[in-house]
Amino acid sequence: MAAPHDEFAPFARALVGQVPAAKFRQRYVAGCRACFGEPAPESAALALARRRPWAVTPLDAACGILRPRDPLRQRLLLLTAILEASPEYADHFLPRRLSWFGLLVLLPARVALAGLRAVVGIALLLTVAEVQRP
């Protein structure tokens, strides 16, 4: 399971902004084996995300729109679940109070930014698809 081992750090950094302790890497590798089997399904988006850590979030956003069942989405879901179910990262996931300003200004801004990331990701996905065409 070399691939999950290698992708753990960039994926975790994309989700919570840091690389968690080694026990989380082991849990993630075990989770990939349990959930996806060996060899685990691959995809162009997953391979590119591994090679270009800066592209993880845009590719994830693009797959969310175009390929919701892409292996990249599934790996990120698994890692999200693993990080959420831990005391170290619980506060990244527990509710925060939302003001009207947050609801009407900050949240739409965040969603707009997420939309921009998706546009970048879609361009990346299309480029990868073009390169891979025989």
Place this chain on the structure above:
Amino acid sequence: MIEADVIVVGSGASGVQAAWALAEAGHAVALVDVGERDRHYAPLIPPLDFLTLRRTDPDQHRIFLGDDFEGVPFGPVRVGAQLTPPRQYLTRRADELAPVLADDGFAAMRSLALGGLAAGWGAASLPWLDEELADFPFGRADLQPHYDRVAARVGICGASDDLLAVLGPLDPLLPPAPLDSNAAAVLRRYGRRRASFRRRGLHVGRARLALATRPFRGRGPCPLDDMDFWADGARAVYRPRFTVEELEERFPRFRYLPGLFAETFRENTAEQYVELDCRALHDGSRACLRGRRLVLAGGVFGTARVVLQSLGAVGRPRPLLSNAYTYFPALDLNLVGKPVRDRRHSLSQLCMAYDPDGTRRHMVSAQLYSYRSLLLFKLVKESMLSHADSIRVLRQLSDLLVILGVHHEDRPEPGKWLALRPAAEGAVPALEVHHQSSPRTLARQARDERRMRRFLLELGCLPLGAVRPGAGSSIHYAGTFPMRTRGGPLTCTPDGRLRATRLVHLADGSGFPTLPAKGLTLTLMANADRVGRAVAEQLP
């Protein structure tokens, strides 16, 4: 050969109540059950509230995700999302021992666990009115003493509020559980325009739940730890296994027989006994039980399998009912910028009953929940944003997130049936299941859902969409051998006797001729008590 006055099949909500009525009358009762249990996860769950556990327990991933990551859903939204890893034993071995074929995607959830599906039940306890029982061979007045007896055994909390008009009285009623912040805000909003809502047929009140809000028969009080989808804290939420334990303690002539899978029965009407053939699951051997009466309460699919196989009625279609279910995620805008109450239970907070035509015959019922303890990653999965963005957005919204689960009534229609398929020798026969509502029914449901969404908006909650997990997703099933005053061999008499037999009674939802929207578990228990008492009176 094991002998008893009465053999009861199934330890779910119906089976234990029927067994109680029979044991209380002094009869020797044998309760036959597969009896799957969770011995793995329950010991791992510390007695902490959700937030403390989340912030302190290093092994929480074993509870929330499961040791094989079975709690992480990768496919589309599925039925039984509330079956968290500690609850997944409920459906263990069901596909192997009691297969169901549902080509149209009907979700036939079956349980072979101690306590049946009620071992993971949401505890909503809503009695039915005369109008909703119009197709039954008895009315609310006949059922009321049984409702009250069951309420005294399982402990039902609630308030005498606006729901009284659409639920009727229940005695005794435990004090209501404290409302969480979302529900309190919605109820306040309802109160401000109560007359207008009621004029349009909407009644809102505190959920009636089988929940011990004060010490009650060795249970409770509810710890308000928001862990109800994961554990049975303080045994506050009623589970049928509590009744099995009480039966074993109080009635020496009661025996619980786990590890047996009931297959067929045969009657000897001359000698007035019935024999039940079972498979002993530990070694595959055969076991036979003999009783003067047999009470089947293994759930609609389990009972259908035993009856159709025993009577050789392979291939004969029987009606099948299941409440259509839709849920509406919504944002409770009443709470924006306000602190929320952390101590809460995870069950339904408010109940809404909508009477579209003012007749009370076609009511729509809904339960309002707050979303928190099922964790954020399940919502993240449904989002189109990247995971990182979803986490940031959804954690801000999650205090405001409410789920309104809407149930519709169900009535027999030509596209709703099940039948036992012929099987090769030695193979396990499968039930074939179909459940297609007519266009007229679907149109009525769509109309009622539009109105429920509008009500939600008026109550200060912004609906974000509608999720329809598909037919069978209510996990409410009924109607295969309906009770009628007169009917054919595959119907039941008003006291639950299967007309094709002399000594076999059905005490589960199989006998319900229609399925009102309000959720059936309380009525299952009350009817099982009624059937149990009727059988007890017939025995010398």
